[in-house]
Amino acid sequence: MAHAYPWDLVGDPAAAERIAGLGVDAVALAASYHTVRAATPLHPAHRVVDARHAAFYLPVREEAWRGRRLVPAAPSWVDGPDPFGAAASALRAAGLPVYAWTVLTHSSRLGVAHPELTVRNAFGDRYPYALCPANGDVAEYCATLVGEIIHIGQPDGMVLEACGPLGFVHGGHHEKTDGAEWTPAQQKLLSLCCCAGCAARYAGAGIDVAELRAAIRSGVDGGATDVAAALGTLTPAVSAVRTGLAGDLRRLLVGEIRRLAPDTRIVLHASADPWATGPFATVAPAVDAQVDVLTATCWTGPEQSLPGLRALRAVAGPDARLAGYLLALPPRPADGAALLAEMRRYADAGVAEFHLYHAGLAEPAQLVAMRDAVAGIGASLSG
Template sequence: MPAAAVYGYPWDFNGDPAAPDLVASLGAESVVLAASYHSVRAATPRHPQHRVVEASAGLYVPVRRNAWTALVPDGAEPWAGEDSFNRAAQSLRTVGLDVQAWIVLTHNSAVGRRNPSRCVRNAFGDVYHYALCPAHDEVVEYGRTLVAEIVRQTGVTNVVLEACGPLGIAHNGLHEKTAGADWSPVDQALLSICFCDACVLAMSSAGLDVEDLSMRVRSAVGAGARTVEETVEEDVLQLRRRHSARLRAAVVDEARANGVRDIALHAVADPWATGAEAALDSVAEGIDCCIAPAWEEASVGGVQALARLGAGRIGAYVTALPPFPADAERLAAHCQALVDAGATDLHIYHAGLASNARLDIVRDALASI
């Protein structure tokens, strides 16, 4: 059987004495517990004290102000209480579950709104406040400090990195009202190319005519471009790869220096990808497990693509939430197909958000694999 982990938030367990045993009964070995996270409005269908938690982007261990430099995260105390990660982790360990720290890096609207010059800016000049751009030294230092503070304050030896690279136009937050624009995947990739000050400087230093490039991108959006490469030079992609690799190296080095033994990375083998999954075109140095998005039943290709890159361990990120049906046989078949395609680990989203019926299908599916 592949290794199995389920995802959760600290508030799913703090204040609910029954929650750790319920999650332990699902058959997974560990919980990937949010240690830093973006803004979210989350259901808590079983919690004895609430049914909905509205959380801003924040850090779920204490924010020690002297540890931070230019960019500082918000603490999560207003909605999650003091040191909520460690309290939840202790309750999970008590029932025999391992705990992995789920660390969201560049997706932080609270930090971004205070520091718009450090955010992704598209060719039209629109700032994506939820998206910190890793071309900035301050963002790399923020990521490094984020990992250091979480690992030092929690003692975790396994971490899962999300948004370890730039985010783009596809945010799926606030009240998202962009679908009607009918932007193609190529349009979305073009709208995700960053023109912040640091990226502009890097482009200019690489010999690119930034004004001409920006004009070409603006003209191509919505005009039916078939590929990004029709509009944008390979140098732009190479710069993005370099910036993402620098962030990844900084956080991996910091994690290893503080005793982390296993580092997993949400990733996809798509060079122009932005968002929760880092774009990879080769095996990421220092990463033990690459996690492919696999929420759709026709997503085995993502696992196979990471396998072709030579990734040793490959996780499959599976959801038990809508639009996936509450059907244990279909979930089991989906997971089995991913394992057959090369997945060695199953990452199941999300123990706290799922109804009792959906937790039942997770339990049944894991038991049948």
């Protein structure tokens, strides 16, 4: 499967066939996406698209969103009332099934408008790009989003990204935080939300919220290298609240998709780490939802990615279908043989399909590398 944006195809009559020429068997097409500045190196009309706020690439129907606190915005940077539909039609004409790539809780536009619904860390800092699904309005927004994509777009599959709260990383601005040299554990502590919705969940689980905030702050400022060590005796209860929050949203959305379109294939971006936030939300301690594929990020290469894949297998069970999400762009060189070798390592670890990022952002040499790797792994898997 290759990923693409609607603007990669709208206005470029050659794009669909170019993507089909990669040999992929489907396309994950953005239906709801966060702000981004994207290159379009092969588009006949432009080279850069400035998607300056999170947007919904299908029609925003008044009757569906009336009375909702959170309403997505339409894009002004791509032509037509239904960019997703236009791009999907072109892809299907080229013989490619279309999956709706749906980014759920990542929206700086809605977060700025409704800061009370965003993630708030233990120091009181808000993350305006991160909607927190502990708040009912956010969960309702996500469910309505999914329902509208099914109703209007009628996709062949759904790709659910950020199916849970975002955290400290994966923001929306130029980052100036690297100088702090926070450890992964400190970043996870900075990702623990203390908004009103989450505070109510903590209190309902018997957690003293003031004590929790103090433990988080102490862990961050004390250079924590382990989340459990920083939280101490609070760890089991806090972990249950955090994984339960992602689980509630996952079950709500998967249930909505199954209700509206039972045969739609559901792909979930997932992590086995109970503290994971961001695009790959935690599915610990159990997936507990009828999804077809769990996708793990493999952007950082086999040495870092394979342990995450093994952990996801342990959580999901031996029969779960796993996919690897691979970066096929710089800083990776345009080397099909190297990409194929990496894919084979993941296949040996039980990965059954590959999702390539990104067909629209790629230069010709990178497309050739993708095509060669797809052909090679297809032969390996079929053999």
